[in-house]
Amino acid sequence: MTFSSGEERTVPGSPGDVLTLISAGSATTRSDLARVTGLARSTISQRVDALIERGLVRETESGESTGGRPPRQLRLHTADHVVAGVDLGATHCRIKLMDISGAVLTTCEDPMLIAEGPETVLTHVDARIARLLTEAGRDRGALKAIGMGVPGPVEFATGRPNNPPIMPGWNDYPVPEFFAGRYDATVLVDNDVNVMALGEQRDAFENSGYLLFVKVGTGIGCGIVTEGRLHRGAQGSAGDIGHIRVSGHDEAGCRCGNSACLEAVAGGAALARRLTDLGFPAESAGDVVALVQSGNTQALRLVREAGRLIGEVLASLVNFYNPEVIVIGGALARVHDHLLAGIRETIYRRSLPLATHHLTIVPSHTGEDAAALGAGILAIEHYLAPDNINRIVNAGESAGVSA
Amino acid sequence: MTFSSGEERTVPGSPGDVLTLISAGSATTRSDLARVTGLARSTISQRVDALIERGLVRETESGESTGGRPPRQLRLHTADHVVAGVDLGATHCRIKLMDISGAVLTTCEDPMLIAEGPETVLTHVDARIARLLTEAGRDRGALKAIGMGVPGPVEFATGRPNNPPIMPGWNDYPVPEFFAGRYDATVLVDNDVNVMALGEQRDAFENSGYLLFVKVGTGIGCGIVTEGRLHRGAQGSAGDIGHIRVSGHDEAGCRCGNSACLEAVAGGAALARRLTDLGFPAESAGDVVALVQSGNTQALRLVREAGRLIGEVLASLVNFYNPEVIVIGGALARVHDHLLAGIRETIYRRSLPLATHHLTIVPSHTGEDAAALGAGILAIEHYLAPDNINRIVNAGESAGVSA
DNA sequence: GGGCTTCCGCCGACCTCCGAACAAAGTCCG
DNA sequence: CGGACTTTGTTCGGAGGTCGGCGGAAGCCC
Known part of the structure; x- marks a missing residue:
């Protein structure tokens, strides 16, 4: 008879899953990846090669030997992949530019009235993001995703605020579309408390x-x-x-x-x-x-x-x-x-x-930074999600590195 | 730029996924399955053959022609796969024997005091299930899973009641182990309200x-x-x-x-x-x-x-x-x-x-039957879960049909 | 320096899935 | 009534991905 046990570990397969493990630090060498995933070393090498070629991963210095040939460490290639975490409050705007490892590159914080409406506020956000990119020395094209927390309910799938009580003019405004021509980045909008919760859960x-x-x-x-x-x-x-x-x-x-x-x-x-x-x-x-x-x-x-x-x-x-x-x-x-x-x-x-x-x-x-950090994490996780990575890898397009 | 859209439809692959579609009635012919899954007709045939060989699926009469060769209908082979849904209340015991399509075969209902403790109660349940199997003309080996709702908190993964206030003697009692020697069936134990909720959600x-x-x-x-x-x-x-x-x-x-x-x-x-x-x-x-x-x-x-x-x-x-x-x-x-x-x-x-x-x-x-029905559905879904079906198909053992 | 260990790339074997071709079983129409 | 057409299902060779063994690479230990 079989007992009702916990979930079986599913064996991850695709390049995206491999990247997730590298990103989480669960496995930082090819051998590690093989052990963790259960895939053959040869298969892992193939996957890793594809990720390196697309500019998502790179090899760093060799690691410690454990008695044999030292493994080559793998890291996320963070240089050309950054996200913005945006925290819009009733009276403030905080933005953190983060690389896809979660490290904060630059930050800004201004007073701002959300009641001035979406066009005014988002134009402000756009300018700030541009400045942060410059400060961090990153290309505009390096911005892969924008996460945003706003003080009201949002239909997450479309990024439209849903009858928010303290955001006059924002009801049903299509926030992602605002950034459509400006960045080649996915825009994710959510309630501010949601992104704070996400950030805290992931961080601690x-x-x-x-x-x-x-x-x-x-x-x-x-x-x-x-x-x-x-x-x-x-x-x-x-x-x-x-x-x-x-x-x-x-x-x-x-x-x-x-x-x-x-x-x-x-x-x-x-x-x-x-x-x-x-x-x-x-x-x-x-x-x-x-x-x-x-x-x-x-x-x-x-x-x-x-x-x-x-x-x-x-x-x-x-x-x-x-x-x-x-x-x-x-x-x-x-x-x-x-x-x-x-x-x-x-x-x-x-x-x-x-x-x-x-x-x-x-x-x-995380205190005052909770919302901006959480919004950044939301953006990073979307960008690094296995499905998205598989799409990038299979598309055959180089993801950021100018050849 | 990419918008944050809804989830992509994942393309199901394994035999278990194919069975899920047949079970849900989403696809009842090989051609249907090919259209729904996006897999090639040849691949589907291969999968279906494996399921038929294991006794999980069978062909029924041919369907209506739509101008060409009429498709052969596929159905779950319910004869040799049944489950029991057990509803234990403070003062009653209801059991429904169901086949894996969800049809109720036989039912029983008795007064019973859960306070008499697990051995007494479960012995009673065992006897009732045996009688229901006989009434329905099914073999003992046809019982593939037992779902059970009890009036108290349960650690679902182990099937042990967790400090239940009105079930004296049941705390931490390993219910699945009781049935270990008696049936070759997975035993799933949950709170009665949980199985009622599950049943209602699936039914309506x-x-x-x-x-x-x-x-x-x-x-x-x-x-x-x-x-x-x-x-x-x-x-x-x-x-x-x-x-x-x-x-x-x-x-x-x-x-x-x-x-x-x-x-x-x-x-x-x-x-x-x-x-x-x-x-x-x-x-x-x-x-x-x-x-x-x-x-x-x-x-x-x-x-x-x-x-x-x-x-x-x-x-x-x-x-x-x-x-x-x-x-x-x-x-x-x-x-x-x-x-x-x-x-x-x-x-x-x-x-x-x-x-x-x-x-x-x-x-x-579903009224009074909610808990027993829900428990049965819990059992059926566990048995028909893709992972479980893949295990059965790959194990190479015939699943119920005497050769 | 030689054995040992571990890491990594290469290559043949194998397995799965696909698509084309073919066979089967019906409808439609002259 | 028979042939063209449509749809279903099977067969089979090929493409692609994964595996595992082999050998070279690169370090440690004695």
Whole structure:
């Protein structure tokens, strides 16, 4: 009789799979690749040759000998393959130019109002990317993909924002088409919380199959990574936890028209308003953080209370989704000691023991850069995806290297 | 520039993939298969021959001619391949013997106490399966897989219950091993709500990628189907929504030790207790249903109120998970008119418009049979999975047909 | 320096899949 | 009623990719 065991390891075959292994660092020599994939050494050599010829891989210095001929190390050929990770917020724009190994080449950050509409904003983004390419000494053609996180729901397949509440003029705007004539690059647009979740999972929790990333800023949102892939839901609106009802706050009206929404009682904007009422002027989540850091006890109390309310909602989601890791990010996470205390307290009290037993709850370690980094990773992974690489290799066109 | 488009159709190759198409009815002749897969007719013939030789497929009568030679129809050879779908509840046992096309051959249903422990219960199950096989005139060796739903969390990979609250003696009991000497069949054990969700998705919502199945019986649980696959979470406890807190009921203590759990205010057991207090004796969810059907206005009021409370929790989950379909099942769904009214009302009031716009909320259409059918489908899909079929075909052993 | 080990390219053997040609089994039409 | 046509399914040689052995390359150990 056969037992229901875990998944069988599928034997990867194509050039794209080989590149994935090199990229992940799982195998850096031809022999390694043969061992890991189970393919014959001769087959691997053939594949690697094709990747080298297309300019995707190159040999570096020989490695350490283990008693015999030293293996030749293989690396991604990063010089001619870069991506841009774009983080568009309500009032800022951060861009990171990264090579396909994930290394950040150059960065920029400007104030910018997303409410000025897509043409204005994207023209700005285009100019910044061009400048970053120049600064990094890369050719325009080296830009292979653009990842972008925006503060609202997006139909990921088409890259069009879907009724975003704080992005006037962007509804259904075809963002990828804007870049069509400007770069020969794939453009991927997603919700900012989604790319933050992806980035955090890839950076710090690669082995965790079930991760939630909770962003606590002006509003509150959540990115969901299930078995390594983003969960976007049927309409791409999954993770919108800011308007979940919390008990005992029916007096708090929310901009969405309902009352007692999590965001209306525990979001940065709500906290700022309440602090102002208490005589401590604050306008934004950043002001709240500043008050906490200056030792204001009212601010501290409110943040901890916000943590409890967020924890109440997360306790429900822990029972439902059963995550392995919860990451807390966003502006308010800068005072994570106080925020996390409230969150942890409530989750461990209200969730099932089986679900919390191996649950890890941590602050984001990428901080302010989370969205731009995550957007870059989204772009890199798309570009290096086996299917895409196979297409490039089979197309017979040189991928970047001028002959 | 390349746009971020939907997934490319991968071209299926192996014998297992061919069988999957025949099984799904997507292609019933060799020519069809060639067109659908893109493989050459000669290759398809080769594959089909192998499947016929192994006893997995057979030719039936010729089909309609479309002006040329009439195609020979291919069907799954169901005679020598059957599975059992087992539904173990707290107080009952239902088993359906199904062939691998999904047709139910024979059924049985007995009262049974799961609290009597695994040896007693599984011995009973074994005897029932043997009798069903005899009734259906099938050989013992024809049983290829057993799917089983149990009322508690399970570590699916090993088939061991994981600290189930209402299954004393079952914790960590290796269910598949029990059947090891008795049948040459794979044994798959899962939470009952999970198999119900799977069955409903396959039966009625094949095209829906994001489905929640909510079972409202004695307790309340939820099965999650994401992109066609069950979401079990990190510890296999995902979907345990019965202990999510609902607002305004802090007086209601729950058997889990907390208060205001959904199950403690809206579960069948809780409703029965409150009806008893009101002077209408009721012990189980079934009694509650009977009272509603007899026109008892108190019972009706309580059920509708339960619907609102369940709806409150589901409203949160709709925002978080963004499902396409919510199916309501379990004993209380027999009065679904009243239950659904409350659920729908609350979800549409409290969830985001983007998430509810294309949301469908319906009662289960498989009713009491949901778990047994779902367990059978789980078993069939495992047995017909391409990897498994390839293994059978390549092993060179005849799969069931005595030579 | 010679044996040993490991790495890597080359080449014949093998396997799978393809496509063309052919056989089979029906329809259509004069 | 018979031949042309259409569609289905099989046979067979060839193309392409993978395997594994062989030998050369390049280091370590004694």
